[in-house]
Amino acid sequence: MGVLMSRRQTVEKVQKVSLAVSAFKDGLREQPAARRRAETGGTRRGTLEQTVQEAEEEASAGPSQPEEVSASKAAWERLRDGRGVEPEEFDRANRFTPPAFIRPQRELHDDEPLDISLEQREQVLNDEMCEICEVWTAESLFPCRVCSRVYHDGCLRRMGYLQNDSAVEVTETAHTETGWSCYYCDNLNLLLTEEEMYSLMETLRQCKIIPETSLTLDDFLHYKHLVHKQQFERPMEEAQEERATLQFSALDPDKKGHIEWPDFLSHESIQLLQKLRPPNSLLRLLTVKERERARAAFLALDQDGNGFIGEGECHRAQHAWFRKHQKETPSCNVSISHVGPMSESSPASSGSVKSPEKTLLASEQEEARPIDWPRFLRENVAYILAARPNSAAIHLQPPA
Numbered sequence: 118m119g120v121l122m123s124r125r126q127t128v129e130k131v132q133k134v135s136l137a138v139s140a141f142k143d144g145l146r147e148q149p150a151a152r153r154r155a156e157t158g159g160t161r162r163g164t165l166e167q168t169v170q171e172a173e174e175e176a177s178a179g180p181s182q183p184e185e186v187s188a189s190k191a192a193w194e195r196l197r198d199g200r201g202v203e204p205e206e207f208d209r210a211n212r213f214t215p216p217a218f219i220r221p222q223r224e225l226h227d228d229e230p231l232d233i234s235l236e237q238r239e240q241v242l243n244d245e246m247c248e249i250c251e252v253w254t255a256e257s258l259f260p261c262r263v264c265s266r267v268y269h270d271g272c273l274r275r276m277g278y279l280q281n282d283s284a285v286e287v288t289e290t291a292h293t294e295t296g297w298s299c300y301y302c303d304n305l306n307l308l309l310t311e312e313e314m315y316s317l318m319e320t321l322r323q324c325k326i327i328p329e330t331s332l333t334l335d336d337f338l339h340y341k342h343l344v345h346k347q348q349f350e351r352p353m354e355e356a357q358e359e360r361a362t363l364q365f366s367a368l369d370p371d372k373k374g375h376i377e378w379p380d381f382l383s384h385e386s387i388q389l390l391q392k393l394r395p396p397n398s399l400l401r402l403l404t405v406k407e408r409e410r411a412r413a414a415f416l417a418l419d420q421d422g423n424g425f426i427g428e429g430e431c432h433r434a435q436h437a438w439f440r441k442h443q444k445e446t447p448s449c450n451v452s453i454s455h456v457g458p459m460s461e462s463s464p465a466s467s468g469s470v471k472s473p474e475k476t477l478l479a480s481e482q483e484e485a486r487p488i489d490w491p492r493f494l495r496e497n498v499a500y501i502l503a504a505r506p507n508s509a510a511i512h513l514q515p516p517a
Contacts, residue, residue: 142395192328193276218301220310221308221309222310223398227397228398230396230397231400233400233408233491235412235415235490239405241405241406241409243260245267248268248299249272250272252269252271260292261296263302263404264302265404265405270284270514286507293470298506303505303506305387305506305512306386308390313389317385320344324340324344329378330378331381334362334365334375338358338365367511368510370473371509376510379506379508380510383503383508383512386510387503390441396496397495399499403501411493415490415493430488431488436515438503
């Protein structure tokens with residue numbers, strides 16, 4: 118897993134290192150571009166640093182637009198380092214140093230089967246001290262609904278992770294069943310290893326996607342067409358384009374006509390994880406809280422207690438993980454014992470309309486294939502991870 122270096126006792130050290138790195142980078146910028154290319158000539162390994170450097174060289178080769186070049190360079194650096202958008206005027210004197218994130222690494226045993234017992238429950242405990250300042254106070258601590266970390270709202274503000282709108286959301290939801298995801302769990306991109314992140318950045322660059330920009334439906338479909346053609350060397354079929362359109366609608370819940378960059382990045386990150394890693398590896402990413410929610414969901418659906426549920430119930434559970442985002446719902450009951458057919462207005466039902474006979478036949482076929490607890494986990498793990506962000510967008514659209 119990744120490591121967050123945001124401890125109080127290391128703040129001064131990190132600040133000094135940050136100043137030294139900034140000074141070093143400033144010195145590099147003053148050197149001629151030709152000299153930098155000569156010093157880094159020869160065979161270079163494919164790394165995130167190389168991707169950022171190539172983006173800088175491409176920008177410097179184009180028209181002289183210092184502000185646009187600087188903004189593009191900063192965007193690629195933030196994407197590489199897993200950092201969010203920083204304010205243009207950042208008052209660092211009154212803020213803590215943002216956490217330095219080290220991307221996770223794959224272990225040799227990651228792909229081996231993982232035994233997660235249904236009967237053996239796990240105790241869910243939150244940390245006692247604030248993750249940022251490591252101080253316990255009588256003030257209310259805001260717990261993350263995914264991990265065990267807790268935070269002071271004042272510490273989150275000084276870190277720059279709590280603005281006016283998000284402050285109200287945290288206050289209203291942190292202590293409810295809906296919950297709130299901390300800045301670490303909210304960013305699905307931080308689950309990627311350095312190699313996986315490099316692969317994603319290369320794909321974005323080849324498809325000319327500019328970091329930190331919103332995408333319209335045409336942009337999204339054009340990107341999906343390019344990626345599909347690169348992978349399979351053939352155009353997308355009509356049914357695949359329809360699924361991409363449904364995914365765009367799920368990423369644009371407010372119907373603004375475009376999807377925001379964080380939602381697009383989370384969608385691409387979870388899709389890349391689903392593509393490159395087997396379910397056993399994804400299961401190791403689940404936290405204690407997420408495993409307990411999955412147990413509660415399965416036990417609620419297994420009403421006769423025989424250890425099996427129908428395939429239709431499993432599919433409905435995949436949709437239910439995202440119900441926490443519905444504003445009309447006061448809280449999200451993780452037991453999802455109330456799961457029923459999708460409403461006509463839900464994203465799952467926005468596909469083609471089926472006749473009652475076909476629907477009944479499909480339902481009978483689904484119920485005839487029982488699903489046990491291990492298979493339920495494997496088929497739901499990607500959707501459980503995709504439901505982590507606080508955004509109302511659905512970052513991985515379940516099948517209809």
